[in-house]
Amino acid sequence: MNPEGSVGTLVLLRHGQSDWNEKNLFTGWVDVALSARGEGEARRGGELLADAGLLPDVLHTSLLRRAINTANIALDVCDRHWIPVRRDWRLNERHYGALQGKDKKQTMEEYGEEQFQIWRRSYDTPPPPIDPDDPYAQTGDPRYADLGDTMPRTECLADVLARLLPYWQAAVVPDLRAGHTVLVAAHGNSLRAVVKHLDGVDDATIAGLNIPTGIPLRYDLETAADGDLRPTNPGGTYLDPDAAKDAIAAVANQGR
Numbered sequence: 001m002n003p004e005g006s007v008g009t010l011v012l013l014r015h016g017q018s019d020w021n022e023k024n025l026f027t028g029w030v031d032v033a034l035s036a037r038g039e040g041e042a043r044r045g046g047e048l049l050a051d052a053g054l055l056p057d058v059l060h061t062s063l064l065r066r067a068i069n070t071a072n073i074a075l076d077v078c079d080r081h082w083i084p085v086r087r088d089w090r091l092n093e094r095h096y097g098a099l100q101g102k103d104k105k106q107t108m109e110e111y112g113e114e115q116f117q118i119w120r121r122s123y124d125t126p127p128p129p130i131d132p133d134d135p136y137a138q139t140g141d142p143r144y145a146d147l148g149d150t151m152p153r154t155e156c157l158a159d160v161l162a163r164l165l166p167y168w169q170a171a172v173v174p175d176l177r178a179g180h181t182v183l184v185a186a187h188g189n190s191l192r193a194v195v196k197h198l199d200g201v202d203d204a205t206i207a208g209l210n211i212p213t214g215i216p217l218r219y220d221l222e223t224a225a226d227g228d229l230r231p232t233n234p235g236g237t238y239l240d241p242d243a244a245k246d247a248i249a250a251v252a253n254q255g256r
């Protein structure tokens with residue numbers, strides 16, 4: 001049922017730790033696997049959903065296996081492996097340009113902390129574009145064939161928000177308006193873009209906002225006077241707030 005004015009519940013889930021998170025490498029669109037710890041985080045994410053009685057009935061993911069497999073593991077644990085799913089490149093991680101495959105600590109040492117943080121967290125300055133012949137470019141990857149020349153070669157967070165919003169409005173919002181419990185399994189920076197949009201976070205403040213791996217973030221929503229969806233719990237609610245606090249600090253300190 002979807003009583004008038006009420007909308008469904010949104011659950012954001014960043015994928016569990018990946019092999020490249022573990023190695024401290026910039027990842028972006030490189031399709032790396034979950035680490036053993038990341039698989040454990042995904043299972044724990046599923047347990048948290050089950051314990052909270054927050055059972056998704058539709059799933060949206062990126063086209064990257066760390067998000068796809070995190071969702072599969074978490075949904076298997078809470079017995080929701082059967083729900084319908086849509087996947088779209090617009091939920092992908094931010095394309096990290098020429099930094100893809102580079103070590104974060106070495107990059108910080110080479111370019112200095114200020115430049116490193118501008119590339120990582122500034123709203124509107126992208127890293128240098130990746131060379132199409134770089135081993136970590138997505139040139140020729142069939143999953144992006146439809147993008148042709150429009151496939152990103154680097155992105156800042158503003159670019160991510162611009163390419164994410166059309167999918168958000170066309171695919172995710174209708175599921176929420178239909179009253180569903182919607183799981184969005186995606187990435188640190190694509191979920192930062194979602195949070196920026198939902199909470200109306202300004203361009204400077206979003207630089208300091210980090211999303212931990214594998215901990216579901218619940219948003220309860222209502223329809224605002226202007227017709228947009230608005231959280232009734234601004235900032236959302238982590239299902240394990242203590243674990244989220246530690247994990248957020250760890251993400252913020254990467255490279256150090």
Ligand SMILES: O=C(O)[C@@H](CO)OP(=O)(O)O
Nearest residue numbers: 025026027028093120188
């Ligand atoms: O490397 C990446 O793609 C992202 C997420 O892991 O890293 P960062 O948190 O530095 O933006």
